[in-house]
Amino acid sequence: MLKELSRKGRRAYSLPELDERVRDSMGDIYHELPESMLRDSPPNLPELSEPEIVRHFVRLSQMNFAIDLGMYPLGSCTMKYNPKVSQRIARNPKMANLHPYQDESTVQGTLEILFELGEILSEIAGMDRFSLAPAAGAQGEYVGALIIRNYLRDNKFTGKDEMLVPDSAHGTNPASAAMAGFKVVKIPSSDDGIVTAEAVVSKITDRTAGMMLTVPSTLGIFEREIVEVAKIIHEENGLMYYDGANMNALLGRVRPGDMGFDVIHINVHKTFATPHGGGGPGAGPVGVKAELQDYLPVPLISKTGDSYHLDYKSSKSIGFIKSFYGNSAVLLRAYCYILSLGKEGLKTVSEQAVLASNYLLSLLDGDSYSTPYSPKTPRKHEFVVSSSPLKKRYGVSAGDVAKTILDHGMHSPTIYFPLIVAEALMIEPTESEPLENLESYAQVLNEIAKLAAVEKESVLASPKNTSIGRLDEYKASHPNTMILNWNSVPASRNQS
Ligand SMILES: Cc1ncc(COP(=O)(O)O)c(C=O)c1O
Numbered sequence: 178m179l180k181e182l183s184r185k186g187r188r189a190y191s192l193p194e195l196d197e198r199v200r201d202s203m204g205d206i207y208h209e210l211p212e213s214m215l216r217d218s219p220p221n222l223p224e225l226s227e228p229e230i231v232r233h234f235v236r237l238s239q240m241n242f243a244i245d246l247g248m249y250p251l252g253s254c255t256m257k258y259n260p261k262v263s264q265r266i267a268r269n270p271k272m273a274n275l276h277p278y279q280d281e282s283t284v285q286g287t288l289e290i291l292f293e294l295g296e297i298l299s300e301i302a303g304m305d306r307f308s309l310a311p312a313a314g315a316q317g318e319y320v321g322a323l324i325i326r327n328y329l330r331d332n333k334f335t336g337k338d339e340m341l342v343p344d345s346a347h348g349t350n351p352a353s354a355a356m357a358g359f360k361v362v363k364i365p366s367s368d369d370g371i372v373t374a375e376a377v378v379s380k381i382t383d384r385t386a387g388m389m390l391t392v393p394s395t396l397g398i399f400e401r402e403i404v405e406v407a408k409i410i411h412e413e414n415g416l417m418y419y420d421g422a423n424m425n426a427l428l429g430r431v432r433p434g435d436m437g438f439d440v441i442h443i444n445v446h447k448t449f450a451t452p453h454g455g456g457g458p459g460a461g462p463v464g465v466k467a468e469l470q471d472y473l474p475v476p477l478i479s480k481t482g483d484s485y486h487l488d489y490k491s492s493k494s495i496g497f498i499k500s501f502y503g504n505s506a507v508l509l510r511a512y513c514y515i516l517s518l519g520k521e522g523l524k525t526v527s528e529q530a531v532l533a534s535n536y537l538l539s540l541l542d543g544d545s546y547s548t549p550y551s552p553k554t555p556r557k558h559e560f561v562v563s564s565s566p567l568k569k570r571y572g573v574s575a576g577d578v579a580k581t582i583l584d585h586g587m588h589s590p591t592i593y594f595p596l597i598v599a600e601a602l603m604i605e606p607t608e609s610e611p612l613e614n615l616e617s618y619a620q621v622l623n624e625i626a627k628l629a630a631v632e633k634e635s636v637l638a639s640p641k642n643t644s645i646g647r648l649d650e651y652k653a654s655h656p657n658t659m660i661l662n663w664n665s666v667p668a669s670r671n672q673s
Contacts, residue, residue: 252603255447263513288485303434304464317442317461322357370550397556407437426558429524449511529608540619545626559605581639
């Protein structure tokens with residue numbers, strides 16, 4: 178810490194002596210601050226030279242991992258390279274320095290960009306209108322679930338209080354449905370890792386409000402019964418919700434709107450390369466079919482003649498979901514990404530993402546990393562393997578493998594998700610990694626498996642090359658602390 182590096186008398190600046198006395202208009206001298214508020218001694222701040230401060234922060238930044246440093250294949254997170262041209266445009270002071278309360282007439286350029294982005298997303302997703310307001314995928318899901326709830330209520334489809342969600346879903350799906358007041362009904366994945374029409378038929382009732390589905394699923398498998406599933410839900414007057422977190426696998430090839438989905442969100446901070454990892458700002462625009470557009474959050478951007486304005490008039494809207502109009506800097510980056518690649522470029526994105534994922538999977542030692550759910554089915558942009566064989570043979574867990582990867586200067590994949598795969602390693606290389614990075618990642622994983630066989634202690638003690646070594650698992654170091662999970666929330670709060 179800067180405090181520890183501090184040495185008395187060191188300075189990073191040299192300023193003239195401060196004279197806090199001022200002369201008033203009559204020429205009398207007085208102190209600008211009341212005497213009682215003046216310090217007796219200087220504040221106790223760290224004392225360092227400028228190079229020491231610069232080195233301190235550069236050193237800290239080097240302890241971090243970033244997509245600009247190396248491969249970051251966090252499954253379901255799409256940590257792809259962020260093109261610098263988008264970053265540069267988003268930093269343009271004409272965009273970055275706008276004030277949210279500025280008059281509409283002074284922000285026509287930004288409104289035009291956001292309006293166009295909504296139109297482009299509609300075209301890509303096969304929807305009729307988008308709201309760009311939601312700040313993340315999870316917020317988009319919540320918005321979508323509220324739209325479904327209100328639409329069903331207004332159309333007198335009463336008693337529809339159940340939402341079907343597959344067991345492979347991201348945890349935000351059941352959480353968003355529950356927050357919007359639905360009871361979550363779990364659909365088990367088939368042995369092939371898909372949601373079958375048969376499984377849906379076995380769970381659907383007249384209480385079914387709809388279904389939330391991620392395509393491709395979090396297993397990286399395309400839902401090949403989707404058209405049939407959508408038909409079954411629609412026949413029961415339910416609506417189909419598309420979780421678009423994995424949209425990058427389908428870009429330019431198939432559109433959720435054409436597959437039978439009514440409401441969707443797109444994680445633009447994944448699919449369109451706006452920085453995501455580390456909890457940075459995101460955006461989860463929500464798109465709907467025409468009959469649902471009045472329910473979108475306000476304000477929407479409308480165009481009259483050549484001018485754009487924020488439209489708050491919508492009696493059916495679910496209301497405000499986010500102050501002002503979403504995270505416009507993130508949306509701006511997505512707009513740049515889309516325009517710089519164009520229609521064909523976006524198609525190449527999905528092609529490369531899928532190829533990269535299948536190539537990396539083909540290089541893994543299948544005896545150590547097994548592929549659950551129909552191993553012969555090609556995966557889309559990501560795949561999930563299980564390191565259970567290593568656990569059974571040597572007591573080496575997915576967490577141990579992930580920690581050892583860090584020693585090789587690479588980021589670990591997502592682990593222990595989806596929940597339906599034991600010792601899961603969920604790997605999403607993205608389209609922005611060159612061939613040799615895919616090969617070295619597979620090589621590292623295979624070497625870790627070999628090391629586990631001959632020297633498992635070494636794997637269990639990793640990471641050794643990072644600035645901070647293995648930390649105690651929280652539970653081990655806090656044996657008496659209750660760990661809060663969904664089940665420990667009192668039922669009354671859980672329902673609200
Ligand atoms: C399949 C899926 N759905 C939803 C989400 C939630 O998106 P966000 O992190 O933007 O809230 C994620 C996030 O990782 C996801 O992978």
